[in-house]
Amino acid sequence: MNEVTNLLMNHRSIRHFEDKPLSREQIETIVLSAQAASTSSFVQAYSIIGVTDKEKKAKLAEFAGNQSYVAENGHFFVFCADLHRHDIMGQMENKDVIPAIESTEKFMVSVIDAALAAQNAAVAAESLGLGICYIGGIRNDLEGVSELLKTPDRVIPLFGLAIGYPSKKNDQKPRLPLQHIYHENEYKQDEAVYREELEMYNKIISEYYDERTGGKRKDTWTGQIAGMLEKQTRMYMKDYVQKKKMDLR
Amino acid sequence: MNEVTNLLMNHRSIRHFEDKPLSREQIETIVLSAQAASTSSFVQAYSIIGVTDKEKKAKLAEFAGNQSYVAENGHFFVFCADLHRHDIMGQMENKDVIPAIESTEKFMVSVIDAALAAQNAAVAAESLGLGICYIGGIRNDLEGVSELLKTPDRVIPLFGLAIGYPSKKNDQKPRLPLQHIYHENEYKQDEAVYREELEMYNKIISEYYDERTGGKRKDTWTGQIAGMLEKQTRMYMKDYVQKKKMDLR
Incomplete structure (x- = not known):
């Protein structure tokens, strides 16, 4: 154990933030930390959208099922799987990259790349004394999110990351053995x-x-999770992802 | 900047390790750090397989395109998206969770969960003075990997993570602006x-x-990556994932 593993093991999601924005320096440290994560074969298949506009944040909070901390935090990031960049690159280099970027393999690569970057962002933020909460709730309405953030085809907003100065700390839930x-x-x-x-x-x-x-x-864990999974949420996802021209072949 | 963000920003992949295994304590610290990462709605939809058997490691190195550091390292982890656990849970609780766990949404959740955990493992390892390298190359032959590691349906080995005492350090490649x-x-x-x-x-x-x-x-970046993407590798992935009963609907 050391300072870093202590920090990692003491993680808990924060759902109440002070009304105090992150500084430009904090935002840059967090994004540069995200970018330093490993990336599959150097493809860098993700993008990060910082949302500061109050109306947009309110709309995202609504999409996420009225989670107030999506609107009220120090900074709100949206992590996206991104193969739009690679489409442009194919055009620049006059190479047919379309079958590859429409494959399930490259969809997985872009999701993994985005998640590795996000976790570095989360760890960096916590090391700065900030709290974080992942917001999978934006996936309730990705059509709405895409329109709001004007993401092109081959870009899938995966989750939000709310970061800020914690005003209330939650307990840490025990993990699986x-x-x-x-x-x-x-x-x-x-x-x-x-x-x-x-x-x-x-x-x-x-x-x-x-x-x-x-x-x-x-509640037991299996009871809670099986109950949740029985409900079949976000079943539109396959259509949405394919409409965005990813995970097609 | 602090000690943690310094560590994150100084990451580089290590491809040469000393012949010295990790201690049980190091392995546990790494796995517990991985488990402390956020998980979507507490589903914990991943598993980690540590591979110590020499023949299995040699076979994995072969699958990954003869990368010697897959066989020669301090410890080799395979991170898997895992919804098998949730299938069992549905049976235990007598709830029909099948449509949910076969959805693209839950496939994404499981891939994201596994990647967040893996990045915590990577950061923990580096904080212990160890080096790491993600091994996407195991996806060259996931049928082979599944058979070797006896993974059931609804478990997708996503990538390896080779960890060990670095014997040679690489340069750090500059990231996108x-x-x-x-x-x-x-x-x-x-x-x-x-x-x-x-x-x-x-x-x-x-x-x-x-x-x-x-x-x-x-080389330019766009030239290198467009050239790689033109080659259409791992196009079997969609069939494989669906055969494993994930990303189906």
Whole structure:
């Protein structure tokens, strides 16, 4: 353990920020840290859109299901998978890059590139004493988000990242047992053991909620997540991504 | 700037490692750091497979196009998008989660979750004085990788992460200009400016290669990447992912 791993392990999402904007220097440090992350074969297949316009932030908060901290924070970033740049490059170099950039492989590459950059941004922000919250909620309405941020074809806004000075700190939710996430040499084959690990984790989560709510809530993890997944949200995504000319072949 | 942002901005991929395995404590610190990353709605849709078996590592190196550092390192991790766990959970809770876990939305969630965790692992490793290299090359043959690591349906090995004690340090390649990656309030609409930024970056990259190779190599970035994308690699990916019952609807 050291200062950095301490910082990583102490992460929690922040959903209440002071009304104090980030400085230009902070924004640049965060973006440069994001850019320093690894990128698949040097393709740099992502873009970051900083949103400062109040109306746009209010609209994004609405898309995200009225999460106030999408509008109220120090700075709001949107991380995008971006192969538009590569389309332009193909034109500049007179090379047919279209089959590649329309492939599932390059869709995955662009999503991974954007996420690696975002996590560096998150870590950089936390090292500056700021709090962060990923906002997957913008995916409730990516048509709306694309229109608002004027993203071209082959650009998919993936998630927001709200950053700011924390005004309230949340607890840290216990993660899955290490031995359940981490396999050695092969994926765990014994389903009975797999289920036991989930049951063990259910006890931990249930106790966590019990303590935190004074007995009002005792959800298990599998109950909570299976209940959420049963609801089938954002089922328009395949059409949207393909309309944006990605993940097509 | 602080110690953490310095560490992030000084990242470079390491492709030569000493013959010295990571300790159990180092592995656990890295995995726990990975797990501390944000996860979409608490779904924790990823798994990590550590590979220590020499034959398996040799095979993975072969899949990755004979990259020696896939076999020779301190520890080799494979990060997987994982919705198998959620399939099991649906069975445990008697909820129909299948349409959700077969959606493009949840495929994206699982890829993002895995990448956020991986980047925390990478940062943790570098903070311990270790070097890292992402290995997208395992995606050359995911059928082979799945068979080798016995991953079930709804698990997609995304990339490897080779970690170890660096024996040779590479240079750091300059990234795209900040103003090209970072947009404000809307995606840059002026294509002429967009292309100028790419041309400006081409000069930077060309000078970088020129200096580094004593004039032998003067590639531009757009030339290098468009040339790579023209080649259409890993076009089997869509079939593979769908065969694994992800990104289906």
